[in-house]
Amino acid sequence: MAEPGPTPGKRAAGRPKRAVLSRESILAGAFALAEERGADFTLAALARRLGVQPSALHHYFHGRADLIAGMRGELALRVGDHGFDRLPWHEAIIPWAIAYRDTFGTHPGLIAALATLPIESEPESMVDYERVAAAFARDGYPEHLIVPALVAVESFVIGSALDALTPDDNLRPSGAEAEANAPTLASAERSAREAAVARGRSVATETFEFGLTALVAGLRAAGETR
Template sequence: MGRPRTPLLDRERITTTALELVDEQGDFSVPQIAKRLGAQTGSVYHHVDGRDGIVELLRERVADSIDPGTLDVAPWDAGLEGWARSYRAAFAAHPRAIPLLMTSPVRAPRVLEQYERAVNLLLDAGFAPADVMVLIIALENLVLGSALDLAAPETMWVLDDATATPRLGEVLAAVGEGRADRAFEVGLAGFLSHARTLLLSPSGA
């Protein structure tokens, strides 16, 4: 039997399969990837640096959907806002990957390059170095929390006895559609307002 024209395994197929598994069940294993691709588990390790290597490939795959060009937009707050919206959309497409990716160190070069661009944006705007990573982490917390909220059930609060929490029932009835989007807009506006104020009185001053 001749060799197949297309190899069973390569980094792209491994990444795609791992992401499919994460989207389905929130995690993956190397044996699961091998089984789905019709290969031996040991063969997967010939293409990737173990499970940690696959996690970084997943991080790059999801982050590839973030538009880094937003960080070139002036002024700085418009660039940061655009990056936040693109970041949220990228992770909202794969919300079950968030716990996996956010609990492991970032090593992927293309992702680190994007962080470098965000750092440059804030430093060039005049933020103190001590404030820059705090701002980026705070923005990530907002973005990723909102991406998870987009995947949450529309009914997150189940009131079996509405008489016990009547005011909660009242505001839940009043919130209407688009709760996650509206909450994100409130959080992003508050974040940017704080960042603008911080720029006027940086912690390093």
């Protein structure tokens, strides 16, 4: 007597013969691969990691550039809103910039690729930038300075995300001769490290938040005088 087959409408027990793909699973795999290889991975390598043929990825992403755009969009969603619709721009942009640095800093190998990507094909970043620009405009910031101000903050954030990867004593002159040639720098660098340690924070974080506060104050002043 023949063995009964699986009940109609139910999948047979065991692993599916093909990997189940979704936009979310592809992005998760791409982030994991980027942790190992940086931004230099190929769609073929990603397909191997996911156990599918490269052609399967094209149902979700047109190519590698489209995939990178999707990864940037995912990070933009993680950065979040931070109250631009209800707070003055110069208040909301501080936690936004901190979240931006922290989010992008978790994927150092992707920073250059993400930072140089146009937003034209990536709606999540458009929504994020629109939110920030609308807050500037609502608060009466000169229209012709909104994009320069936003780019200035973003450039500082991206540079700081990279700086966070360097040693805390990256600017310390090394060796007796170096300290003799740069005594002011040596003393200032030591003072910065000691101040950060006293506050229980890293030099990179202290430097970033100091610089961000100063930058935003400067942008406010520039918007009032031009």
